[in-house]
Every structure is written in structure tokens, then in C-alpha cells.
Amino acid sequence: MEVVLLENAIEISKAVSSIIIEKVRKKPAAVLGFATGASPVETYKRMIEAYEKGLVSFRNVTTFNLDEYCGLPREDKNSYYYFMKENLFSKAGFDFSKVNFLSGDPEEGESCCEEYGKKIAAAGGIDIQLLGVGTNGHIGFNEPSDSFSDGPFKVRLTESTINSNSKYFTERPMPNYAFTMGVGDIMRAKKIILIATGESKAKAVYSMVKGPVTPHCPASILRYHPDATIFIDRESAKLL
Ligand code: GLP
Numbered sequence: 064m065e066v067v068l069l070e071n072a073i074e075i076s077k078a079v080s081s082i083i084i085e086k087v088r089k090k091p092a093a094v095l096g097f098a099t100g101a102s103p104v105e106t107y108k109r110m111i112e113a114y115e116k117g118l119v120s121f122r123n124v125t126t127f128n129l130d131e132y133c134g135l136p137r138e139d140k141n142s143y144y145y146f147m148k149e150n151l152f153s154k155a156g157f158d159f160s161k162v163n164f165l166s167g168d169p170e171e172g173e174s175c176c177e178e179y180g181k182k183i184a185a186a187g188g189i190d191i192q193l194l195g196v197g198t199n200g201h202i203g204f205n206e207p208s209d210s211f212s213d214g215p216f217k218v219r220l221t222e223s224t225i226n227s228n229s230k231y232f233t234e235r236p237m238p239n240y241a242f243t244m245g246v247g248d249i250m251r252a253k254k255i256i257l258i259a260t261g262e263s264k265a266k267a268v269y270s271m272v273k274g275p276v277t278p279h280c281p282a283s284i285l286r287y288h289p290d291a292t293i294f295i296d297r298e299s300a301k302l303l
Contacts, residue, residue: 064285065292066272068300072260075294076105079193079256083110084119086191092123093190094183096249097151098203099128099143102195102258107151114155121157125186127179129194129203129249131167133217133240141232142167165215165242172242176215183248192252196259199223200267200280204243207279213247227263246281255291257282262298269302 069075083106087093097103113119128147135142144164152162163182166175183189194202199221205212206221218241220228229237249255259268271282272293278284285291 064272064288066303067292067294069294069296071296072105072258075258075260075296076109079103079106079258079294080109080113082256083191083193084113087119087121087124090190091120092125094125094127094186094188096127096129096189096192096244096252097147098193098195099130099146100195102260103193104150106193106258107155110151111154121155123161124157125161125163126152126157127163127183127186127189127244128165129192130241130243131165131172132238133167133169133172133242134238135167137164137167139167139235141235141237165244167242169240173217176217176242179244180214180248183244183251189248189252191254191256192249194249194255194257194282196257196264196267196271196282197224198227198263198267200270200282202246202249202257202282202285204241205246205249205281207281209278211247211278211281211284212245214245215242215248216245217242246278246284250284250288253290255285255288257285257291257293259293259299260296262301264295264299265301268293268295268299272303 137144270280276283
């Protein structure tokens with residue numbers, strides 16, 4: 064695992080967007096795994112800018128998002144589908160027929176999990192998986208637990224995640240469950256890029272980089288990936 068320390072979130076977004084854009088220029092039908100949350104937003108802005116300047120086309124890219132809340136329809140402003148549509152897909156020329164999401168439908172969701180894993184494999188695997196990290200070390204919605212997950216599954220969110228994310232839910236209570244790609248799905252990506260900025264991530268960054276590799280800090284498994292890079296800023300690197 065390579066650790067890259069940069070001055071701030073803007074510098075990180077420049078570096079990460081360049082890697083993604085470079086990949087898509089070399090392989091226009093690349094398969095990209097995307098994350099939601101605040102961490103990748105600046106990177107998405109740089110990708111939109113590059114698209115607007117005509118420097119890259121995402122038209123042939125296939126995407127897989129990491130996770131979705133259980134019980135939120137796509138049109139819900141708090142759904143991750145909505146987030147991706149607003150923050151990237153509709154502004155950077157992505158083909159929505161190549162955009163893949165776990166369903167947030169409580170009934171359909173579980174059966175769609177197995178399907179999702181197969182779809183990733185059928186697409187040839189993920190070329191670059193972008194990740195953030197939860198304050199508790201989660202990746203996607205793989206919460207700390209006694210074992211590492213493999214394929215996509217339904218997860219009960221921990222109190223710590225509910226505390227961190229409920230600020231976004233102003234009109235309705237935050238769901239207690241979500242669907243997420245498993246740790247195995249993430250680890251099968253050919254390249255992984257994780258972004259962690261701000262002091263609130265310092266403990267998670269320390270555990271991920273210096274602590275034991277354990278499912279109690281799911282992000283720590285990235286140390287076993289042959290091509291994983293963690294981009295951190297001064298604040299999130301504070302405890303290293
Ligand atoms: C959320 C998402 C993750 C995200 C993480 C960090 O709960 N499920 O995919 O990476 O928490 O979010 P943020 O970037 O807003 O700190």
C-alpha cells in the first residue's frame with residue numbers, strides 16, 4: 064500500500080482525477096468503481112472540468128458504485144444514486160445505461176446483490192476503485208466486524224456510521240440498513256485509490272496504515288492489495 068501525503072483536499076483531487084482521466088484516455092471503455100460521501104467530491108469536480116474542456120470522454124466507461132441505502136428510491140435526494148447523478152454522471156457525459164448501482168429496494172436489494180457481483184465479473188472486473196473511509200475504518204459500508212465480507216450484501220449500519228451520516232438526512236430519518244459491495248469485491252479491483260482528509264479521519268488512517276490488518280478496521284486489508292494508494296492530507300495524517 065502506497066501512502067501519498069499532500070497538502071490539502073484540492074491537491075489530492077488534482078492527483079486522483081489525473082490518474083482516473085489518464086486511465087480513461089488510454090482505455091475509453093474502462094470500468095470504474097465510484098464512492099459517495101464528501102471525500103471524492105472535489106475529484107469529481109476536476110473530472111467534470113476535464114470533460115467540459117474536451118480533454119476526456121466518459122461515454123464508454125462502465126461504472127459500479129460501492130453502496131446504497133436500503134429503503135431509498137433512486138429519486139430520493141439522500142440516495143447515493145441521486146448523489147452520483149448530481150455530482151458526476153449527468154455533468155460529465157456518462158452513459159446511464161453503463162451506470163450500475165445496487166438497488167436500494169428492501170425486497171429487490173438482496174437478490175440484486177448476487178447479480179451485482181456477477182455483473183462486475185462480466186464487465187472484466189474494476190480497473191480503478193475509488194474509496195473514502197469511515198471514521199470507524201469502514202470501506203463502502205463494510206462496517207467493523209469479526210470477519211471480512213466477500214460479495215455484495217445487506218448490512219446493518221453501526222451507531223458510529225449513523226452518527227457520521229445522519230447530518231445529511233434533514234427531511235427523513237437515516238436508514239439503519241444499506242447494501243454494499245463486499246471487501247472481496249473491492250480487493251478484486253485492479254487498482255484502488257482511497258481518499259481521506261480532515262482530522263476526523265486521523266484515527267481511521269492510523270489504524271489502516273499502522274494498526275493490525277483486521278476486519279475490525281476493514282480498510283486495513285488494503286495493505287494486502289498489490290496496487291492500493293491512500294491519499295491523505297496533513298490533518299488526517301496527524302497520528303502517523
Ligand atoms: C460513507 C460511505 C462510504 C464513504 C464514507 C466516508 O458512509 N458509505 O463509501 O467513503 O462513508 O464518507 P465521507 O467521505 O463523507 O467522509
